[in-house]
Amino acid sequence: MKKDWTPLALVPVIALVALPLVGSAPTWVTLTVAGLAMGMMIFMMASGLTLVFGLMDVLNFAHGVFISVGAYGAATVLTRMSRQMEAEGLASDLSAMIPAVLAAIALAAFLGWFFERVLIRPVYGDHLKQILITMGGLIVFEQLIHVVWGPDIIPLPRPGTITGSFIVGEAAIERYRVAAVVVGLAVFAAMWLVLNRTRxxxxVRAGVENPEMVESLGYRIRRLFVGVFVAGSGLAGLGGAMWAMYQEQVNAQMGAQVLVMIFIVVIIGGLGSVGGCFLGALLVGLLANYTGYLAPKLALGSNILLMVLVLLWRPRGLYPIGKA
Amino acid sequence: MLFRLLSGDFPRSRALTVVLIAILAGLALAPFIFPGTRSLNVAAKVAVFVLLVASYDLLLGYTGIVSFAHTMFFGIGGYGVGIAMAKMGASWGALALGIFAALALSLAIALAIGLLSLRVRAIFFAMITLAVASFFQILASQMSPVTGGEDGLSFRLPELLRERLVAYYVVLGVALALFLALLRVVNSPFGRVLLAIRENEFRAEAIGYRLVNYRTVANCLAALGATVAGVLYAIWLRYTGPDTTLSFNIMIDILLMVVIGGMGTMYGAVLGATLFVVAQNYLQDLMKLASGSLEGLPLLPALLHPDRWLLWLGVLFILCVYYFPAGIVGRLRR
Structure with missing residues (x-):
């Protein structure tokens, strides 16, 4: 198959076009790092959705719940760990962060398993019911979050090592954003390796192309489904935890709030495509930060304009997957 | 006479007939048998939402497509009246112009969305409408000089409509007339084609019906219905704002009403909207009682907290999708 490189050029093109518009180089560096960081977090939240869609043909409107639950899980652990949080130094910060992130992933993954098992399994193959059921799940679980964690917004402190910023040349770069980029790249690399270098x-890739064939070769596609769903939910939980630490607060609606953005990323990338999703997330993140600086009023709508433009160029997204 | 009025689509169940007549009588006589502002507000909201939900059912239940832009059209109706009244003064001309502009805008947007995205799969349409609707919501909150931003617009209506009783019967009358019109649409040959597409789109296309055309027309009709509902709601509240018309929560409410009432049955819209609006206004009182009496037990008071009423409707919603796809109406008709 011929590699299609053109969409990849979009990221540097947008960044370069923004440079003269922004005017000053240090501001541009700050904005670009912020955009990349935001893109990485969006990618973590969106990748599970696109994988689940690609493999199982299920569009999960309740994906936002996994994001919120991940954020709440991380917040619960972090607030219990105030001793480690207050202590100076990387080691103690990590000893609070790692359990928090693991808790977020575990909680979201468990919820994903439950969700697949109880809610989605009976409605495979019926899009209308899937949309309705996952909407119902969104309503019920958002309310259950209120029952468990209370209705108020929880402020979420960030450990000392990753707060504040450092100066490169004249550009101020927030530490947390660099950390987000690193984690995001690691997740993308891990996903790429797993998808392309393991059995x-x-x-999974064969299942995306042709599930019946994989099944007839003797593999249990059902188990694969569950595994991918759980992994996707866990990733959403990780993304939710990162996003919550970025916003420094947690509320039950946060998942639903980012859901529209995630859908846009998934559409831009091409439904089911992980690479496209990564690219789409970066584009949305960069554009949101540039327009937020250049034309704040446009910022919220910029990603929708981007989606329209991309769809005019490639009606099925940047990297469409085999199935129409 | 009755046959023509209901387009030959009778409730087909004694219990359903009784419930429908009770609801209709309750709405028609609401100002006299339930005095008080709150109950009249509930009655007016029921009337508006019956129309809104019925027009959504045309899409979801009869055509089998999921749209998340229904609140956008609802909002266009509300803002059409709101902007015209607030900027041009409380005259009948301005009201007519506002309504007409809202209908034209809705039609244009529905046509564009339909032609662009109904060609592909239903799931794509769902996502596109979600994105467009959220874009519209952003637009309404950002263009505060015109739309009043987050605060919305309060306005005065022409003299006659300021009278609550007149306004109420205008709302009820228009909603009822359009509900009957929608009943006519779904029982027309056009409605039969929609059902055919819902049941088996491949076969419908093979017989020679152009799917895109039928779906787009259904989308436009639904959008116009929602716009009129928005107009009525604005007339009743004398206010238009993002929270009363555009918010995603209202979209969720509409979904709950359609599914609990019964998809693919226009009467389901009546039952769903009535049940939901009454629950929204009175269930919380009941839950407060229940939650209070369970004080001291673990978790239960939190689950029955008055603010958690949506939880129980959500559970009912999921049960409906699994076990009663035709909702309450489907149960009653058995």
């Missing part, structure tokens, strides 16, 4: 990844 499971091979089966």
């Amino acid at each position: 499971i990844g091979l089966l």
Whole structure:
């Protein structure tokens, strides 16, 4: 298959076009780092959705719940760990952060398992019911979050090592954003390796192309489904935890709030495509930060304009997956 | 006479007939049998939402497509009246112009969305409408000189409509007339084609019906219905704002009403909207009682907290999708 590189050029093109518009180089660097960081977090939240769609043909409107639950899980652990949070130094910060992030992933993954098992399994193959059921799940679980964690917004402190910023040349770069970029790249690399270099990844990709064939070769596609759903939910939980620390607060609606943005990313990338999703997330993140600086009023709508433009260029997204 | 009025689509169940007549009588006589502002507000909201939900059912239940832009059209109706009244003064001309402009805008947007995205799969349409609707919501909150931003617009109506009783019967009358019109649409040959598409789009296309055309027309009709509902709601509240018309929560409410009432049955819209609006206004009181009496037990008071009423409707919604796809109406008709 011929590689299609053109969409990849979009990221540097947008960044370069923004440079003269922004005017000053240090501001541009700050904005670009912020945009990349935001893109990485969006990617973590969106990648599970696009994988689940690609493999199982299920569009999960309740994906936002996994994001919120991940954020709440991380917040619960972090607020319990105030001793480690207050202590100076990387080691103690990590000893609070790692359990928090693991808790977020575990909680979201468990919820994902429950969700697939109880809610989605009976409605495979019926899009209308899937949309309705996952909307229902969104309503119920958002309310359950209120029951468990209370209706108020929880402020979320960030550990000392990753707050504040450092200066490169004249540009101020927030530490947390660099951390987000690193984690995001690691997640993308891990996903890429798993999908392209392991047997499971091979089966997943084959399942996306043609599930019946994989099944007839003797593999249990059902188990693969569950695994991918759980992994996707866990990723959403990780993204939710990162996003919550970025916003420094947690509320039950945060998942639903980012859901529209995630859908846009998934549409831009091409439904089911992980690479496209990564690219789409970066584009949305960069554009949001540039327009937020240049034309604040446009910022909220910029990603929708981007989606329209991309769809005019490639009606099925940047990297469409085999199935129409 | 009755046959023509209901387009031959009778409730087909004694219990359903009784419930429908009770609702209709309750709405028609609401100002006299339930005195008080709150109950009249509830009655007016029921009337508006019956129309809104019925027009959504045309899409979801009869055509089998999920749209998340229904609140956008609802909002266009509300803002059409709101902007015309607030900027041009409380005259009948301005009201007519506002309504007409809102209808034209809705029609244009529905046509554009339909032609662009109804060609592809239903799931794509759902996502596109979600994105467009949220864009519209942003637009309304950002263009505060015109739309009043987050605060919305309060306005005065022409003299006659300031009378609450007149306004109420205008709302009820228009909602009822359009509900009957929608009943006519779904029982027309056009409505039969929509059902055919819902049941088996491949076969419908093979017989020779152009799917895109039928779906787009259904989308436009639904959008116009929602716009009129928005107009009525604005007339009743004398206010238009993002929270009363555009918010995603209202979209969720509409979904709950359609599914609980019964998809693909226009009467389901009546039942769903009535049940939901009454629950929204009175269930909380009941839950407060229940929650209070369970004081001291673990978790239960939190689950029955008055603010958690949506939780129980959400559970009912999921049960409906699994076990009663035709909702309450489907149960009653058995």
